[in-house]
Amino acid sequence: MTTTYRPAAPAPAPARPRLVTRPLLLRLVSMLGSSIGFYLPLSVVPLFARESGSDRAAGLATVALLLATVACELVTPRLVALVGYRWALGLGLVLLGAPTVVLTVTDAPAAILAVCLVRGAGFAICTVAGGALTATLIPPQRRSEGLALVGTVAGGSSLLALPAGVWAADRWGYTPVFLATTILTLLALVVIPGLPRRVAAAGASAHRGLLAGLRRPALIRPATIFAAVTAAVGVLVTFLPLATSDQPAWVAAAALLAQPAAATAASWLTGRVADRVGPARFLTPALILAAAGMATLALIGTPAAVIGGALVFGAGFGMLSNTTLSLMYGREPAGNESTVSAIWNTAYDLGMAAGALAAGLIVTSAGYPLTFLLTAAAILPALLLSTQER
Template sequence: MTTDLQLKPRLVSRALLLRFVSIVGSSIGFYLPLSVVPLFAKQTGSDSGAGLATVALLLATVAAELVTPRLIARVGYRWALAVGLVLLGAPTAVLAFSSDVRVIVAVSVVRGIGFAIAIVAGGAVTALLIPADRRGEGLALVGIVGGIPSLLALPAGVWAAAHWGFTPVFVATTVATLLALLSVPGLPRHAATRREDGGHGVVAGLRNAVLTRPATVFAVAAAAVGVVVTFLPLATSDQPAWIAAGALLAQQAAATVARWFAGRVGDRHGPGRLLVPGVVLSAIGMAAIAYTATPAAVLGGAVVLGAGFGALQNATLVLMYARVPAGGESAVSAIWNAAYDLGMAAGALGAGLLIGSVGYAATFAVAAVVLLPALAVVRRDCRP
């Protein structure tokens, strides 16, 4: 008797294993110096340069994400991924030789462009390498492969800079990112065409409600995470430091685990069924975090928020890939990643404007309420 397991296509192929190498390389390349560069700029005596470096990085990332599908249409996935890795890693070495604020900002811009190209091109390649009926599970596995290095690299960069100095961090970033180039030739060839970009590129995707609705739901959830990541350490500054650190770690860990379970459930029952639970869990988590004076509420809320966000990460991306024809993967990758970055930035910016008037707890509560209208978007998206 044939079992369901035997009927399933193989999930992990040689090409996907090679893709994991570039995923890890780009994660290290982005996150290892992410918090180090602002510290480097501040050490030179420029507080404004510290913030400007991060802003430049994020804005360059979003802008490049939206135009990367055109680059892919011209040069193909492998060349685009290689270009992205080079732009992400190589400029970082320049910081070992110059601490000029203008150089720091310029490097941040180039790195942002490189990261955008790497994740959009790489994300499109990944979608091609995963069997369609196991896409949810496959994307969850990819999320774990990329999530663990980012989770470790962010604090590791700060620790290494404090103990060994900035230069080793910048050199390690360059080496780790460029070494990932060795895996790119092993990825499958793809013959890019102009028709591919023009037929269903980013502009067409942004006009297509079946793509923008899941992206909007995800962006709203990302905004909530942006609020927590940016302001939770400040909101709990009168409590032991481990509370904020533990909550942020719990949120990320819960999101990673939830992506895995969401992938398996979505493949069996459809990813659309996960949107409502994802939004509801995210709202409940944010509401709990609003009790900033209660450590148990903060930690528990972070876990619930992470679970909801992780479910939405997987479900929205799987839905969007399923709704485009072959060749539209790069546009989906660009729109989804832009929704992620813009959502987090909008959440941090909006909360920053609100906190001065109402305080941290009320701001977190407002963030929870703002999540609820996303349920109307989900309901409309589920209409036949």
């Protein structure tokens, strides 16, 4: 009898874990509420403050918002450990949305800054607690892709909300923008009961984890690279509408639309590839794109250059937002999601605040074009750090 050799059939490839689940969908709804609550009035409040007669409050509005955000981000991991994701997210949405209604009845500089401070605390809770929860809902094998999906939702909302706020304020005034911010943010509370109630480690260990994370170069390098570009975001969203105020309103609105549109698309495309080739490969080209785009904004008298610069800058920013966060989550064990979320979001908001503050100090004497060029130059040292991530 002749025995015929038949090679064994190859083992089937393991099925990829499901990415989109009901908890993740509910989380995306809550993220949509917080993103709209943050971005819709972001460029409107400085305009509102300047029209009220306080140029100083116009510059300090974004700084106050972001400094409060940074301060609260560092303690949010402990809050999550104490009360859980649901209560933390609910509190964050209330603090982010409700205070904006105050601006419908007063334009006092002190009131504007107080509203920004409270909103900053709310946004900090939403981003850190929400980011940590989101990380637990994404399979590690599809981390970059999952973060790209999340970034698309956040970017899509900012894509609409940031320019829509400026356009609506110009067309209908400030009160409708502030009322819409409050209503749309608080509506997201309806999904909170459907989110997981898992909590992080005990408060003390969570706090020690954050401090330990701040001493880890493997986390701080990507966070610092990201902060170099978010500083430029702070300059763009605060001063671009002011720099183009002598042009038609659509110029600033189109640029503020182009930046998050490009960021969303770049984040999505990067995430689709980064799980296979590694996210670190994208750091250097992303920084180059961001610097080039910011330098182009110096041509403020040319609408095409302003919009094109915002588009190129947004592409670099989107690539970095996905890759730096993916790198950081990949370097921490499960259970430390709040630590990574707090450090990354602190880099985001501290960078934005530093950029807005520094630009506010020099823009009067330097002018807008030179301020944008200096902002582009400030991105370039981060290239040295990006070479260490390869």
